[in-house]
Amino acid sequence: MLEGLMVALQPSFIFWLTVGVMMGMVVGTLPGLTATMGTALLVPFTFALPTGAGLAMLGGLYVCAMFSDAIPAVLVNTPGTPSAMATAFDGHPMTLQGRGQEAIVAACFSSALGTLFGAACYLLLAWPMMTIALKFGPPEFFWLGVFALTIIGSLAGKSVLKGLAGGAIGLLISSIGISHANEVARFTFGIPELRGGVSLVAALIGVFAVPQVLSMIAEMRKKDSISEYKREPGVTLKTIVKVLSEPVHFFRSAMIGSFVGILPGAGGPIAALVSYNEAVRWSKDKSRYGKGDLRGVTASEIANNACAPASLIPLVTLGVPGSSPAAVIAGALMLRGLNPGPELFQSDGTLVYSFGWSLLLAGIMTFIVGTLFAPLMIRIVSIPLRLLAPIIFFLAVIGAYAIRNDIFDVYMMFGLGVLVFLIRPLGIHPGPIGLGIILGPIIEPALVQSLYISNASSIGGVFFTGTINIILIAITVLSVSVVALTRFRERARERAGEPVQAG
Amino acid sequence: MQKLMDRDFLAALVLFIIGSIALANAGTDLMNWAFPLMAAYFIMFAAAVLVVKAVFAAVAERAPDIISISAEDRVVWLDVFTFIMIALGYLLAMYGLGFWLSSFLMLSLTSIYLTQDKTRRSMGLAIVVPLATCVVAYVLFLHVFYVPVPKATWWAGFG
Numbered sequence: 001m002l003e004g005l006m007v008a009l010q011p012s013f014i015f016w017l018t019v020g021v022m023m024g025m026v027v028g029t030l031p032g033l034t035a036t037m038g039t040a041l042l043v044p045f046t047f048a049l050p051t052g053a054g055l056a057m058l059g060g061l062y063v064c065a066m067f068s069d070a071i072p073a074v075l076v077n078t079p080g081t082p083s084a085m086a087t088a089f090d091g092h093p094m095t096l097q098g099r100g101q102e103a104i105v106a107a108c109f110s111s112a113l114g115t116l117f118g119a120a121c122y123l124l125l126a127w128p129m130m131t132i133a134l135k136f137g138p139p140e141f142f143w144l145g146v147f148a149l150t151i152i153g154s155l156a157g158k159s160v161l162k163g164l165a166g167g168a169i170g171l172l173i174s175s176i177g178i179s180h181a182n183e184v185a186r187f188t189f190g191i192p193e194l195r196g197g198v199s200l201v202a203a204l205i206g207v208f209a210v211p212q213v214l215s216m217i218a219e220m221r222k223k224d225s226i227s228e229y230k231r232e233p234g235v236t237l238k239t240i241v242k243v244l245s246e247p248v249h250f251f252r253s254a255m256i257g258s259f260v261g262i263l264p265g266a267g268g269p270i271a272a273l274v275s276y277n278e279a280v281r282w283s284k285d286k287s288r289y290g291k292g293d294l295r296g297v298t299a300s301e302i303a304n305n306a307c308a309p310a311s312l313i314p315l316v317t318l319g320v321p322g323s324s325p326a327a328v329i330a331g332a333l334m335l336r337g338l339n340p341g342p343e344l345f346q347s348d349g350t351l352v353y354s355f356g357w358s359l360l361l362a363g364i365m366t367f368i369v370g371t372l373f374a375p376l377m378i379r380i381v382s383i384p385l386r387l388l389a390p391i392i393f394f395l396a397v398i399g400a401y402a403i404r405n406d407i408f409d410v411y412m413m414f415g416l417g418v419l420v421f422l423i424r425p426l427g428i429h430p431g432p433i434g435l436g437i438i439l440g441p442i443i444e445p446a447l448v449q450s451l452y453i454s455n456a457s458s459i460g461g462v463f464f465t466g467t468i469n470i471i472l473i474a475i476t477v478l479s480v481s482v483v484a485l486t487r488f489r490e491r492a493r494e495r496a497g498e499p500v501q502a503g
Numbered sequence: 504m505q506k507l508m509d510r511d512f513l514a515a516l517v518l519f520i521i522g523s524i525a526l527a528n529a530g531t532d533l534m535n536w537a538f539p540l541m542a543a544y545f546i547m548f549a550a551a552v553l554v555v556k557a558v559f560a561a562v563a564e565r566a567p568d569i570i571s572i573s574a575e576d577r578v579v580w581l582d583v584f585t586f587i588m589i590a591l592g593y594l595l596a597m598y599g600l601g602f603w604l605s606s607f608l609m610l611s612l613t614s615i616y617l618t619q620d621k622t623r624r625s626m627g628l629a630i631v632v633p634l635a636t637c638v639v640a641y642v643l644f645l646h647v648f649y650v651p652v653p654k655a656t657w658w659a660g661f662g
Binding site for chain 2: 026168214386387397447
């Protein structure tokens with residue numbers, strides 16, 4: 001392991017790692033460009049480098065993109081990648097309150113901490129973690145997805161029912177295209193382009209970016225910019241102290257992120273959403289979440305960044321990538337004739353460990369680069385809305401198009417965005433819809449596979465037995481109960497204060 | 504101030520339409536349709552609950568939550584509608600004019616339309632900022648990220 005550290009500390013390694021981090025900063029910041037796309041684009045450049053340096057560059061990009069996707073989420077309520085969706089819930093309200101720089105610094109520092117935790121798991125706990133992850137089958141994934149859905153209680157706004165309906169709309173959108181079971185076309189309405197399904201990234205850009213652009217235009221006559229830019233000396237140090245003053249919150253978020261990371265197929269969005277949900281559930285003052293609570297930003301960012309290095313654990317231990325960028329990194333290794341998995345651990349342990357160390361260094365580098373750029377980025381909020389709104393729309397169009405080079409994705413993104421903008425005043429918010437779109441592709445295949453398994457035994461035997469299932473069901477019930485109780489208390493308080501308008 | 508409809512009732516109507524479209528196009532095979540059917544039935548259930556809630560509120564004479572449109576709102580909606588129309592035109596003209604020319608036109612047209620105080624400086628900004636945005640995006644997306652954007656079909660050379 002120490003040999004790996006010595007390799008990772010070589011100046012050439014650090015240089016290529018920094019190049020990767022800088023690329024990650026650009027990729028994550030632009031909506032539509034995902035870490036997967038960034039790593040895939042970078043793979044050909046790594047062929048000219050030694051294997052370790054090439055891997056460090058890819059790892060640097062992956063880790064930094066998981067932070068920089070928070071920047072558009074915080075500043076313009078448009079997640080750079082799906083992993084930053086939960087960051088926007090509290091990050092953007094902070095910007096509206098003039099605390100954008102604090103939110104970005106918090107995202108940056110917590111991303112660095114999350115990466116350090118995830119990388120430490122990669123270096124020290126890879127095998128024990130994999131033993132638990134291997135116990136996750138389709139029913140467990142189904143319950144994990146259902147548990148993540150309970151976050152709707154925190155996102156729904158005034159009406160949980162409308163939030164749940166929004167989540168169901170998202171799940172319906174995610175089911176468009178060929179089904180997971182028997183390749184039946186669903187909700188395609190005779191349009192061939194819909195058979196391939198809705199692009200997750202294009203749909204999320206539509207749900208978040210387009211309504212935001214239209215809201216900016218609607219508010220343009222009342223205010224000139226998103227908020228006023230204020231230089232805040234010492235904000236970095238103050239924010240770091242605030243983040244460090246919540247050690248339990250940090251460890252909870254980091255552990256969730258790392259554990260979700262090692263589950264193949266789950267990935268950053270689930271890690272961030274589950275972590276956010278847990279942060280709300282364990283908080284004494286739940287009402288502050290969604291209105292600009294710093295812990296909302298850090299919960300999401302710690303988890304999605306801890307998830308990034310952890311998603312490489314199944315790759316190096318079993319040869320199974322835990323996320324899409326990890327799959328690209330696996331491809332890069334294979335193109336060099338190296339087979340990721342236990343054999344690589346034995347044949348080239350130094351490479352495996354130097355990669356782990358470079359992920360850890362990427363966390364530190366991300367913090368340095370992010371802190372340097374934060375004061376520049378925050379100036380976006382003072383750009384006049386009349387100029388900013390069209391630019392965000394332009395980036396949304398190119399982002400939606402870049403995913404599959406298909407103009408239909410752009411049409412879908414625009415149509416969905418206009419629909420969400422129109423139904424938002426009715427109390428159906430974008431958050432639950434986005435959540436449904438993200439969770440649908442995880443819950444449905446797990447449900448279908450579990451149903452197939454249950455043909456051989458029984459539905460009860462598949463869904464309601466096993467320690468992990470029971471734990472997940474219990475925390476789901478607990479989460480729903482906490483939301484219901486909080487809502488009941490809020491309503492009772494409202495009634496006591498305003499008896500006339502009650503109900 | 505023009506009053507439209509009760510918020511819950513309108514939400515129920517929208518949910519009912521979405522749920523009906525989903526149910527009308529759904530199949531019955533359990534494995535393929537269990538998941539979307541569950542979502543569609545839930546949407547219909549939510550719509551029904553919202554209708555009941557709105558009716559009960561009316562019967563109990565509770566303060567209704569009516570959506571209304573003021574004269575100011577009409578101006579705002581006109582801005583939004585105009586932007587949507589320009590955006591729609593942009594998306595349709597993209598394959599004819601080419602991505603970069605149509606993008607520049609969309610950016611500058613919307614910026615000019617949205618500029619309230621039309622001074623020489625603000626109009627200049629409404630041209631220069633879109634131009635700079637297109638140039639930066641051209642370099643970044645075409646030469647760094649290799650995104651093959653739509654090329655012009657109405658005239659060559661503006662791809």
